[in-house]
Amino acid sequence: MIPMQKNGPVALLFHTLVVAFVLAPLVVICLVAFTPENTLSIPTTSFSLRWFREIFRHPDFVASFVNSLWLASLAATLSVAISVPAALAIDRYDFPGRNALNALFLSPLIIPHLVLGVAFLRLFALIGATGSFAWLVACHVVVITPYVLRLVMAAFTGLDRSAEQAAMTLGASHWTVFRRVTAPMILPGITGGWLLAFINSFDELTMSIFVTSPQTVTLPVRMYMYATESIDPMMAAVSALMIALTAAAMLVLDRAFGLDKILVGQK
């Protein structure tokens, strides 16, 4: 182990500022969530849970939240299922159209979500497929796959191929090698990719505005629609809840597997 170097006073100040810059908005929104007032204000005299109770008086919010959870889980899982074989093919084999395929998979990164949203809307109108949950999942798979593919490909590139060769010489078939050796070794890339995809899908607003129907409204879209009509501290309460849920999920993952192990690899 390399011992950690100590920060100098300037570096320490700089790091403090960076951390403060990142955390300040989250702290403010969480404080606002507890306001007893009717406006977005930081509570000074007393705290109240009225805006949290307010959320549960809006069943459409709860439904959207559940909808978003399902959407993000499904989309992230599908994206992983596509990315692992795709990354394997792009990393290991030289075939015609290899670079084109790579570029195709990554292209959603450079196309603005607004453009994608309009394009999907037109496409669905043409083929008469508007409004279904399945198509919403498909759209999300398109926009989150670049992230998963990048992480999984990085995992493949960093893989010591000789471990696979060793397994093969010990008598394992191709499929057994993948299942017993390759997959566990790239697991950090896969889980990291899944998490990143989940978060991206859960957050996605711009494209979703165009492709959701009243039955499939996601949480960000619901919040956006609500916020365009009225600004009240319930938005802050929803945000605070989401922050708390994310933090809790991270905590559980860390306790269960260790975040280092999932996102960085074996320690």
Added chain:
Amino acid sequence: MSFLTLEKLSKVYGDFAAARDIDLSVAKGEFVSLLGPSGCGKTTTLQMIAGLVEPTTGTIMLDGRDITRETPNKRGLGIVFQSYALFPHMTVAQNVAFGLEMRKVAKAERDERVATMLGLVHLGGFAERYPRQLSGGQRQRVAIARALVIQPPVLLLDEPLSNLDAKLREEMQFELRRIQQRVGTTTIMVTHDQAEALSISDRVVVMEQGRMTQVDAPYKLYENPATPFISTFVGKMNRLDGVWRKGAAEIAGIALPSEASGFVEGQAIALSVRPEKIALKPAGQGRLDGTIANRFFLGGSWLFTVETPAGAILVSAPNDGEEPAREGAKVALDWALASQRIEPLAQGAAA
């Protein structure tokens, strides 16, 4: 009776031949090293035997069976990779058991064989550790145990000691030989370290630029190198370029008598003699006079660089407990005629 036979084995990439016409017969239980500098084709040859690289031409016979086109998982050979290639997510015991699991060996027998093998490589207490919790030498022994537990007909070692520090490398050389002799497995080792190849092999195959240039027992290789390259690559060698004149080798105007014959007057020749075959004598009492330029104490011996009219010459003398001649001292170099070799200098004549 040959157990493993390579016949005219070649691997060609485009117009570059990584290995060309490799012919080798290995007897059962033999320890053969493939020795050469990087890029000489030794690893390619090993990978062809393992089935990881497909030969362009030639055949590989194992125990009378043609395995040239067999996939690596059907060959059943044991391989130790340079990076050890342990499975990082499995414990030592799981790593070693992997090959047995693939062979559908029952759990009870598997556990027993794994335990026996770990005992053989002195890792009995480490079964539940993960590779990352082991030192380099321990990982290496896990890799050997994993390769040997399947009782392979042939064990292939790819630079198995190159990632270890000098002291550990020496220990592991003997360890490797001990294990190999104990198990009796036919072994082929790839190495670029001549000392490693000489110390533990029954035979050494020297490779240069994709070709085999000499196959011999280590001491024969050392005493009778087939090419100038081998003479300098295997051990240290003094090579003095000169011409053949009046039945003697003439180096920089000095005539050095020789038993050799068959050279033409004026032909370019090279005289070579190993440092340990040269004795230091008082000035004027040897074949060549010189001045000690440097001396290095190596523990068991002293290594001198002696400046002579014929060029700088390395001399190795055993440490007899007394301090030998210092830098700047005038000495004479003497050696037996039988320990020098004279060869025609093909390149020199052409240049």
